[in-house]
């Protein structure tokens with residue numbers, strides 16, 4: 001079989017290359033940036049800090065993936081028990097909040113419990129959107145106080161504008177006993193779907209790609225700008241034109257579709273309706289490690305600049321110089337719902353100010369490092385336009401034989417393991433077609 005073209009060098013691209021490599025099929029990977037890795041890129045700075053492109057940990061439950069990743073880092077990984085919490089109006093609440101209501105203002109607590117009990121009895125027949133789902137699952141008061149507020153910060157749109165087909169295990173649905181126990185007692189069992197995680201011991205999350213880098217030919221600085229499905233050629237921004245027999249793409253669909261010669265107007269329009277958040281990732285290094293007990297924290301208050309915080313020095317101690325600590329803040333925007341209104345660097349000062357406001361940074365802390373990075377495609381937004389638009393786009397790609405994969409090819413809320421597997425499946429489709 002001829003060499004297969006893979007567009008994009010993230011987890012999905014490497015999953016595809018790995019599957020082909022296992023069958024003895026050669027592939028060439030084209031990546032627009034001057035380094036490979038996509039979202040799993042890690043940046044190692046001269047001062048000894050290591051930051052990923054947004055916090056990345058591996059919490060896959062799939063044994064095969066666990067083994068593959070462990071093999072890729074030659075068994076050098078950290079195994080960490082996760083502690084996760086929430087910050088709401090000056091209080092730190094163990095995650096998930098619905099099971100840890102102890103200590104909330106009494107009137108609020110009363111209303112949450114009352115509504116939760118009502119919701120248990122009030123079985124809604126049909127759920128039209130995420131807001132209705134939240135109210136049915138947790139009752140009105142909890143839904144409005146916590147997840148609906150978080151939705152606006154994280155997904156940049158309201159829960160009433162979102163579907164529910166992305167939830168999976170993400171939102172824990174407790175029993176009445178669990179809610180009551182959490183309301184009455186300060187300590188509760190751990191029920192979060194991520195109880196532990198793994199992270200490479202050295203050089204950040206990108207180390208997980210170590211073994212796979214050798215399984216394909218990687219061509220950097222190759223940004224796809226045009227694709228002719230009839231002539232089967234790809235044009236890159238560096239001027240090169242390459243013909244392909246089979247192509248696998250992890251390029252985000254809203255970018256890919258307008259590049260395809262002859263793409264019908266309705267397909268292009270549908271691709272532009274697909275919504276995704278943009279993240280500004282602010283990384284901060286400081287001169288002490290005892291910042292927090294939490295591996296990550298969700299922030300609900302709209303007047304706090306960031307949505308989620310994580311602590312890279314608690315993923316691997318080698319992510320910081322000895323004795324130091326690090327924080328990564330995620331701040332969310334989206335072209336469709338909340339356009340970025342400043343340069344990424346302009347997010348650093350408000351993040352630092354709010355880290356002080358919530359008490360994680362002290363006035364006497366020395367900030368040894370700070371940086372802001374823009375992640376143009378962060379989380380797919382499951383708004384009410386998504387399903388119909390995606391059907392049109394995927395239908396067209398199937399018709400012209402472009403094998404899409406990954407978070408932004410499938411246009412789904414999938415993690416690194418699922419993206420890798422999505423790439424493997426795209427490769428398998430080609431292998432099946434050729435052999436069948």
Ligand SMILES: Cc1cc2nc3c(=O)[nH]c(=O)nc-3n(C[C@H](O)[C@H](O)[C@H](O)COP(=O)(O)OP(=O)(O)OC[C@H]3O[C@@H](n4cnc5c(N)ncnc54)[C@H](O)[C@@H]3O)c2cc1C
Nearest residue numbers: 008010011012032038039054056057224406407414415416
């Ligand atoms: C802030 C954040 C935190 C996350 N945390 C976790 C976590 O803790 N654990 C976890 O498992 N998952 C996490 N994820 C999800 C994870 O990042 C993705 O599931 C996975 O990395 C997606 O891989 P991918 O290959 O599909 O996409 P990407 O990694 O985006 O790869 C796509 C590649 O295509 C390239 N490309 C784009 N356009 C072109 C073009 N025109 N020509 C050529 N190349 C192009 C891009 O440069 C990129 O390298 C997180 C995601 C975000 C945004």
